Amino acid sequence: MSPRPRLPRQDCAHCGRHDRCTRVVLEKAVCQRCTLRFARTATACPGCANIRVLAFYDTARRPACAPCTGNEAIYACTACGREDSPWGRLL
Numbered sequence: 001m002s003p004r005p006r007l008p009r010q011d012c013a014h015c016g017r018h019d020r021c022t023r024v025v026l027e028k029a030v031c032q033r034c035t036l037r038f039a040r041t042a043t044a045c046p047g048c049a050n051i052r053v054l055a056f057y058d059t060a061r062r063p064a065c066a067p068c069t070g071n072e073a074i075y076a077c078t079a080c081g082r083e084d085s086p087w088g089r090l091l
Contacts, residue, residue, distance in 0.1 A: 025055045036082040039075045042084045
């Protein structure tokens with residue numbers, strides 16, 4: 001079995017670091033560090049007012065959440081669907 005191919009390095013559109021960009025946020029390739037930064041900064045969406053990660057553009061080209069733009073919620077918790085607490089909560 002051959003190893004998984006590695007992504008080529010490129011400049012991150014958010015911070016400018018030359019690194020492997022693993023995600024697309026706001027239609028631009030971003031590095032892992034910026035991906036985690038986006039996941040930790042959930043704010044109120046201008047379309048629905050829910051606290052979510054604004055990783056997409058709406059039709060007015062404003063940053064908006066995945067449901068408001070018709071995209072899959074890539075930062076949502078797989079258990080509860082929330083995006084406002086990336087590390088979960090203690091019960």
